[in-house]
Structure formats: structure tokens, C-alpha cells
Amino acid sequence: MRLAFARRRPGRRPIKDQVVEARQFSARALTAFLIVSAALLLLVARFVYLQVIAHEDFVTRSVNNQVKVLPVPPNRGLVYDRRGRPIAENRPAYRLEIVPEKIDDLEQLIGELGRMVELPEDALERFQRARRQHRVFDSVPLKFNLSEEEVARFAVDRHRFNGVEVVPYLARYYPYGELLTHVLGYVGRIDEDDLDRLNRAGRAGDYRGTTHVGKLGIERFYENALHGASGLERVETNAQGRTLKVLERQDPRHGTDLVLSLDVAVQQAAWDALGDRPGAVVALDPNDGSVIAMVSKPAYDPNLFVHGIGSADYAAILAAPGRPLFNRALTGGYEPGSTIKPFIGLAGLELGVINDSDEVFSGGEFYLPNVSRPYRDWKRGGHGSVNIYEALEESVNSFFYQLALDLGIDRMHDYLAQFGFGAATGIDLLGESEGVLPSRAWKRANFGEPWYPGETVIAGIGQGFNVTTPLQLANGLATLANDGRRFEPRLLFASKEPGDAQASRNLSPLMAQMPVNDPAHWDTVREGMRRVVYGLRGTARAIAPESGWVIAGKSGTAQVAAQALDEDMDEDTAAHLRHHALFIAYAPFEAPAITVAAVVEHGGGGSAEAAPVARAVIDAWRAQEVRR
Amino acid sequence: MKRLLPAWVKWPQLDLPLLVGLFLLMGLGLVVLYSASGGDIGVVHRQAVRLGVGMVALLVLSQVPPHILRIWTPWLYGIGVLLLLATWFFGTGRATNRWLDLGLIRFQPSEIMKLGVPMMVAWYLHPRRLPPDFLTVLGSVAILAVPAVLIARQPDLGTALLVAISGVFALFLSGLQWRVIFGLAAAAVAAAPALWMVMKEYQRQRVLTFLDPESDPLGSGWNIIQSKIAVGSGGLFGKGWLNGTQSRLEFIPERHTDFILAVLSEEFGLAGVLFLFAIYLFIVGRCLYIAALARSTFARLLAGSLGLTFFVYVLVNAGMISGLLPVVGVPLPLVSYGGTSIVTLLAGFGILMSIYGHRNFIR
Secondary structure, X not given: OHHHHOOOOOOOXXXXXXXXXXXXXXXXXXXXXXXXXXXXXXXXXXXXXXXXXXXXXXXXXHHHHHEEEXXXXXXXXXXXXXXXXXXXEEEEEEEEEEOHHHOOOHHHHHHHHHOOXXXXXXXXXXXXXXXXXXXXXXXXXXXXXXXXXXHHHHHHHHXXXXXXXXXXEEXXXXXXXXXXXXXXXXXXXOOHHHHXXXXXXXXXXXXXXXXXXXXXXXXXXXXXXXXXXXXEEEEEEOOOOOEEEXXXXXXXXXXXXXXXXXXXXXXXXXXXXXXXXXXXXXXXXXXXXXXXXXXXXXXXXXXXXXXXXXXXXXXXXXXXXXXXXXXXXXXXXXXXXXXXXXXXXHHHHHOXXXXXXXXXXXXXXXXXOOOOOEEEOOOOOOOEEEOHHHHHHOOOHXXXXXXXXXXXXXXXXXXXXXXXXXXXXXXXXXXXXXOEOOOHHHHHHHHOOOOOHHHXXXXXXXXXXXXXXXXXXXXXXXXXXXXXXXXXXXXXXXXXXXXXXXXXXXXXXXXXXXXXXXXXXXXXXXXXXXXXXXXXXXXXXXXXXOOOOOOEEEEEEEOOOHHHOOOOOOOOOOHHHHOEEEEEEEEOOOOOOEEEEEEEOOOOOHHHHOHXXXXXXXXXXXXXXXXX | OHHHOOOOOOOOOOOHHHHHHHHHHHHHHHHHHHHHOOOXXXXXXXXXXXXXXXXXXXXXXXXXXXXXXXXXXXXXXXXXXXXXXXXXXXXXXXXXXXXXXXXXXXXXXXXXXXXXXXXXXXXXXXXXXXXXXXXXXXXXXXXXXXXXXXXXXXXXXXXXXXXXXHHHHHHHHOOXXXXXXXXXXXXXXXXXXXXXXXXXXXXXXXXXXXHOHHHOOOOOOHHHHHHHHHHHHHOOOOOOOOOOXXXXXXXXXXXXXXXXXXXXXXXXXXXXXXXXXXXXXXXXXXXXXXXHHOOOHHHHHHHHHHHHXXXXXXXXXXXXXXXXXXXXXXXXXXXXXXXXXXXXXXXHHHHHHHHHHOOOOOO
């Protein structure tokens, strides 16, 4: 059967010698086996090299491969108001991160992600900028604050996106929005300037893994305390960089919680009292220099800046009337007008230029010798003969024209400087304006001109070169109300380190104790201010409270030079609207607990427009204090 | 017992040592595969099923006498060439035209040629006087070159070279004169620049990466670097089964297919590698021994060529994962996870079993 398969050998070919061929084959097979063995030996040599000789090196590389050091960002400290209301919180949120080194075509990827996640137009550009600041193989955030829907949508398609991660984090949130912007400021994404600053301060290491930094306000001023320092985690990761196991952990130092001296209720009262008008309110506790309220209006929502403000939103803020970015309370320079009068009156008494019974006749117009130009009283026909009480109550210009002339500009300057005018108060915020408290030296330095007597006259009613900020006015008044004790105003009321059970109180530094020649002089001025509210002819008698604390105050009207007008004021605007209304007040009269400076821009007369704002703030504070 | 089967069915006469070698290899492969797949028993199951299918092919072919195989050879070769031409026109596959979709099954015609080429060369040399004269060598080269070129055009350079080399081995074993061998080798070296010219961009990239893997550590160099780290960190006795960090943490690419030797090296160290190499060397030696026993030229040349080609897989794969050779898609035979190549390989061993089983018949 099997032999049937045998085939005839082709006859034309030479006869094969099977025996010779078999021997030949065996020789070749042996040769092949030797070659195979030699090749295998070569391979073995290679494996010996890798696994024995270079073993240590590869072990190191294998360990480096799997173990990664990851930063653990600290939780930013929370911020509370004086009553414990949270005013800056951390909320759980998600951000989208990319490891650029793992992506082949970034543009295409961002295009695809854009279909699932709403990305701002300039996402790619911003991402590229952020990327330059990152180390290789660190992830770079593409979008912050993903919506729940976006997180869910990405989760479904996640396997398609190697190198893209949704990362949970704590996002800063300001529950009171624009109400506290000008105090709290906000945090924003770390940019190159911030990095430079951190590097110079040697703090870059504390910021590993941190994406946000305080940009403005309290968030900026207390950045170091609020931020804390990043910890580290040695983790085992797979080739995709996913963490599998935490091997070692150095905990981050979480940020310090801060308690601000602000009272949100008082802040809200001030905000509401200003209404639609641009303006500023600063309220201080004269007993310790703590800031109770600090409002600048209009403002803007700080939450917009936390996740990177879009160009449209930013343009809207820039275009909004009243310049919302401008912090009037801290940097707004206003002519103090008549609110300066109590301080000048006290200067006259303390320096012995007048006493409390000296009278000046007010006839409606005041003349310098040999000068024809009249300096007017606000009341046509004048106030008649007035002493300092009446001069304050009725805000008699002529009295202070005369007093200013008698004091002279330099004595006036030196005395008022003790209340902090013309210098930064030293509050715990950056960018404070110094204002201007003029003197001969100042004018020569700034204008190269001599001082003219007429300038002394108007300086007596707070006009001319005088510029003050609402903060300076409030602090100056606090010094007056507090018998010459002047504090550096402080927003930081207390702080609580992580792990501490209780917050520790932060005390405002006492700046200076003014010399008091005769306490009666101080009482005189303060009595004059009480009469502003309670006197028969008091300029602010309209706000006299029926019940509650006795208020002492002083109104003022700042004239706005034509060139200083806002763009939105045109030539036809009624003259009285070109003036800013000012009012300073403290209460209660017997034991001052709050001093307020209120400015209502384009508000006209101080007593009519700004005094009710100050009253509202005082009432709000009293309500809080009484409830306590 | 024997009565249960018809009288003409002979109980398979298998070469026990070769069979033991194969089972050792497959068993070791499954153990490593379990670790390489991250403890996925499903992968191990599927591989075991494939090995089973391959064993069936082995058993079936072991029953076909070599002279019957010889009669089939031109048909197998012819069909293989036709299918390769078909892939040219109807091929499927992501970037390449390697696969032929026959509705029920998709397969690579190049797999057929892994057996078809050595068989055809052996068939061609069988009736001729050996050592081959010049014309015979030319004919043999033509036989191996046609499918090799077709496969290279798919493009699948690795398989093309393996297919070609299986034919070359048959020629070598037929007693090709050494001067011709050296002459051809010199010609191959001289042709290398020409080969560079016809290479596809990705193929050139692989060669460049091989020459300097650190030039692109995250891109094409990644495979080589991570594989070498896996091997090197394994040391003498390895990190232990299931404990290879490079594989468990997914740093090794293709770790259950082409790079499975890296997993073995990492977890079982040099000891494991030497054990594996010993099995391979034993199998190749046994193949050559069986070839020497064979009584017909066809069987001798075929058996020797299959054994040597099998070893080339090992050489290329091990060279690749240890950074001696560029990355080419060559699996570690009978250990790497993968479909058709396992069946083809075991079918090849079926032929060897047949040659062993029929060693006592002339032709």
C-alpha cells in the first residue's frame, strides 16, 4: 500500500547518492547546531551583561520608573468675618489636566476635548503659556471648575484620552461676591510674575502642586499664612502615571484660617446705604484700630477671577460705569472739605492759638488784607459771631479761614500729620494711597513754587491741595475720638493655625499717642461735633437718632476740579452733582465704639447725602453689638 | 484498545523528547502569560485553547507521511502565492494588508508561507543532485523570493525575512558550497543600502531607534528602554512570579505578546532565561536529530529548515527585547500570546513528528 506512493525518479537528472547526501546533511546539521549554539551563547552573554553586570543600574532605573514624588498641595486657609461667618471658602471642584509629553497632537486633542467640555477660545494659548512654567511630565491644567455634566461626559470617553485627567481640587469661593471684593481680593492662577516673586522669596517649593495664589486684597497680603506649604507623597505609579499605592507621605502644612475684623452685616448696611451711587465707607473700632467695614462701590464679583476671567467678562468690568476695579476706600483721593475742621479746631486749641470762647465774625465773605478776592461762607450773609462750638455745628468757613491764617500752613501740617493725614495708615492691604497734607516744603518740592497765603485760607476748610482717603479720614477721626491714640488699622482680627483649637487674637499696633495739652480741648471739639448732629442749627441734625447711640459727626463737601471729573459726567451736569459728599462720625459719643468715614461721589452736600450712610453703618454696628 | 479504531489508523508515533520539550515550553509560557496579562485567567484560557488547536494540527499532520506532504507541496505553495496576491487587492487591516477576510475566519496568508516556502524549496531540491548546482540555487532563490517580496510589500518585513530565511536554511542544509554562502552574504551586505532605500519610513525609524534608543526615550525608544530595564532589573533570580514591577505597572509594552520574554526575564531572572534557552536549544537540537534520521531529501531538508527557522524566532525575539536587534514584530515562539503563529508553529512540529514517525520508510 505504502509503496504505491513511490514515484519514479526523473531519468534525465544525475543519479542522487542517498548515502553521500545523508552524510553531507549530517555534517551541515551539525554545523547549523554549532552556529545555533554560538548565537545562543551570544544571547546568553547579552543577558548576563544586562542581568548581572549592569543589574544595579537597571534596578535603580526600574525603581525610578515606578516611584514618583508627587506634591500634595495644602488647603488654603479659610477666612471668616468677625462674627464667624465664612467669607472665603474652599469648595470641591474638578479641573481638567493634561500631561503634554504624552500627547502627540495637542491641537487636535484640545479640539476633541472642546466637544465635551466648554473651553474658552484662548484655552490653547493659555495652556501653552502655563506649560512653559511646568516641569516635564507634570500635568498642566487646561480648565478649572468643570461642571458635573462635563465631568460625567469626560468619564465616559476617558479611555480615549491617555494623558488627560480630571483632578479633584478645592476651589476658592467667595460667598458674598462683590460685597467684599475690595477687602478680600481674590486668588487667581499662578502666573509668571507670581512665580518670579515666589522664587525670589525662596518659597517656590512650598507651592508645588498649587495652582492658585492670592492676587489682591487680604488674599494677597496674607498669602504666606493662607497658603501654607505643600507636602510630598512618594507613590508607586504605573506607566500611565496613575497612582497605585502611597509609599510615604509628608503632610502639607495647611494654610492658616483668618478671622477678619469686618462685620459682614455692617458691610452690607454700608453697601445698601450707598445705593447706586459710587462711593466708599470705612468704619473702624477706635479702641483697637480694627476695621469693621470697608466698602468701595461699585465692585465686581471676585469669583470670576478665580477660574481665570474670560475676556468678555473682563471687558464688561472695564466698561462698567464708576470703575469697579478702583478701590475708593483704600486708594480714592478726596478733598476732605469741612471734615477737616474738627482737626484744625483742635490744633488751634492745643497750640494755644484760640480758646473755646474766642469768637470770629462771619459776614458771608472773608477777605485777606489787600486782596479783593472773597472767601465765602456757605451761608449767604454769614453766621454772625461764632465760637468754636458754633463754628463746628454750623460749619462756619470764616472761623476756620481765620484760624488757618493764625496757625499758618506749617503748624497746621505738623499737627494734622499726627492724625495720619498725608501718610499711609499702614493697614494690612497693599497699594494704599498716602493722600496729600500740604506744607511749604511740600509745595516747593512738588511745584517748585512758594506758598501763598490764600492757599492757607482754603486749607483751613480742607480745600486746595488737601487729599485724603476715606481710610485716613476714619482713622484720623478714631484718633480724635480716642484722645490721641492712633492705631494702624487692621483687618486681621485673629488667626488660627492648623491644629490650634482656638484662634489667637491679632492686635493692631499702636502707632502713636499724641501729646494732649488739655483734655478739655478734645472735649470741646467733640462737643462741637455732637452739635453737628444734635444742635438746633447742626448741619446733620436730620440724622439725629431718636433712640440708640449719641452720634458725633462732621459733614464735608469736596469740590471736584473739572479735569478730575469722570468721563460719565458731562459739562451740563448740575454743579452740585459735581461735588462729593463726605461725612465722618463716631458713636456712641460718651464711649466711642465705631468711627465712620463715608464718601458719596457726586452726592452734593455731605450732610444730606453722606450723613445717612454713616448713620446706617453706626446703627448696624450697634445692632450687632447690642445683640451680643 | 486498538480494536476501537479502524485498523488503518495507526496510533500516532510521536517523538517523546520533542513532545516533552514542547509541553515544557508551553507550560512555562502559560505561567508567564498569567503574570504578563496582569493575572487575567481569561487570557491564559484563550491561549490554552489556541495551543490545543495547534496540538490538534500537530497530531493530524503527524499522521500524514512525508511523501504525501511532498505531493501536496506545490499546491500549498501555489495557493499561498495566490492568497498573497489576493491580499494585495482585498486585504484588510488597519495600516497594512496582512489579513485576508474569508467571512468566517480572518487569517494572514503569510502564515501559510512559513510552512510553504521551506516545503517548496525542499520539494524542489528533493529530486536534484546535491550539493545544488548554480541553476538549482537560482531556482530555489526564486521560490523563496516570490512570496518574500509579496509579504514585504504588505508591508511586513519581519515575516518576509523569516519566510525567506526558512528557504535559505533548506538550501544551506542541502550542502550549498561555502564559497556560495559567503558570496551571497557579501552580496546581502552590499545590498543593505538598497534595502534602506525601499524601506518604509516607520521601518527606518525602528532601525534608527535601535541604533540609539535614548534619542527618543518617550517615543519609539520607549519599548527598548523599558524592556532592557525589565531584563536588567531581574538580576540572577528575578523579582519573583507576579512581582515584576516593570510588567505589573505596565511599563513594558506588548508584554503578553512580543515582549513576554522581558516579563520572564524580570520575574525569573537569568536563571529563568537560561532554562528557557535550554528548552529551545534542546528542541532545535532534537529537530536537527530528527532531520538526520529522515530517509528522504525532502524530509531532511524540511525538518532541518523548520527547526532552524524556529530558532531564528527565538534569536530575533530575544535579541529584540535585550536591545541587540531592532524592534520587529516577531513573537517568542509558543510563549507569546497570539493566534495564527501558534497553530502554524505546532503544525510545523506536526510535520517533524511525521518525519520522525515515518523515519523507517524510504522516501
